[in-house]
Amino acid sequence: MEKVQIGRVVEFYSNSCLVEIKEFKIPCKTPKDQDIVVGDFVEIVPLQDSSEVKGKILKKVNRKTSLKRFHRGKKKVFAANVTNIAILLSPVPLTPKIFIDKWLVLSAAAGIEPLIVANKIDLTSDDEFKEACIIYENLGLKVFKVSGKFGEGLSELGFYLEDKTTIFVGKSGSGKSTISSKLLGINLKTKELNKAKGVHTTSVSSLYVKDKIEIIDSPGVRDLEIEKFNSEEVLSGFFEIREASMGCKFKNCNHINVAGCNVIDQLSKGNIAESRYNNYLSFLKNE
Ligand SMILES: Nc1nc2c(ncn2[C@@H]2O[C@H](COP(=O)(O)OP(=O)(O)OP(=O)(O)O)[C@@H](O)[C@H]2O)c(=O)[nH]1
Ligand SMILES: [Mg+2]
Ligand SMILES: [Zn+2]
Numbered sequence: 595m596e597k598v599q600i601g602r603v604v605e606f607y608s609n610s611c612l613v614e615i616k617e618f619k620i621p622c623k624t625p626k627d628q629d630i631v632v633g634d635f636v637e638i639v640p641l642q643d644s645s646e647v648k649g650k651i652l653k654k655v656n657r658k659t660s661l662k663r664f665h666r667g668k669k670k671v672f673a674a675n676v677t678n679i680a681i682l683l684s685p686v687p688l689t690p691k692i693f694i695d696k697w698l699v700l701s702a703a704a705g706i707e708p709l710i711v712a713n714k715i716d717l718t719s720d721d722e723f724k725e726a727c728i729i730y731e732n733l734g735l736k737v738f739k740v741s742g743k744f745g746e747g748l749s750e751l752g753f754y755l756e757d758k759t760t761i762f763v764g765k766s767g768s769g770k771s772t773i774s775s776k777l778l779g780i781n782l783k784t785k786e787l788n789k790a791k792g793v794h795t796t797s798v799s800s801l802y803v804k805d806k807i808e809i810i811d812s813p814g815v816r817d818l819e820i821e822k823f824n825s826e827e828v829l830s831g832f833f834e835i836r837e838a839s840m841g842c843k844f845k846n847c848n849h850i851n852v853a854g855c856n857v858i859d860q861l862s863k864g865n866i867a868e869s870r871y872n873n874y875l876s877f878l879k880n881e
Contacts, residue, residue, distance in 0.1 A: 604801040622649040633674035664819035682764025685723035699831030709736040713769040716741040742772035756806040766814025
């Protein structure tokens, strides 16, 4: 009998996936009865029934983390064993703050540490971009200001990503593949901005490893569904609001238009950013 080996799913399609064992990438059929995603460790046995080496996946190893998002109302794992989520913020195309806040809720729900990568600082950036950088820095999040194109700030980011498995997420065109390419020293396909409007350059999530850095480059998403999170989950992505709510003297306060409410107080003092508060309320409404 062939020896069972443990490999890592580095690329995943609906019917097949690539499993890396040492330096070899082995094509495998995805078993119908198991949900397997990029980042999963799997037990495989090589199959010798064709000229090509192929593997059969027996089962996946228990995951340390599962990153989930809703797709057409259903919760779906889309990356496994990720330790960090790098959320791209770019001035062109401008990443809306609500998009970042959604990712922060998803990160908190998965118990995975987020960081912000503010890309394209070489462009004369608009006020919204600068304001967003300040808002997220003030939350105590790591915000790396970089230029994927010209390399500024990338060595600091690369150093931070050592010994971590990081998924890069963000709008199409924000620069995920450009930055991944530079950090990994490989050439991933990137987008010609004006030429391919609306087209996602990266079509599948792939895991790349170089030295101590593991990066999953993911396809840009147009939007994220947030509606199925409950109020606790939503609140956990709004750390500063949760903290203020704990200092609110009213029991069962909804923190909306209540005189004397600590959340409203902190909001009026500017300790909670308006965009954060508004997005928090809008996510709750979707419950
Ligand atoms: N000026 C400037 N342009 C950048 C920078 N980083 C990336 N770009 C450009 O932005 C465009 C999109 O970059 P990609 O890396 O393909 O973006 P992506 O996020 O991977 O896009 P999808 O794969 O579609 O999700 C390319 O034309 C890059 O050259 C930067 O720091 N400065
Ligand atoms: Mg890409
Ligand atoms: Zn309150």
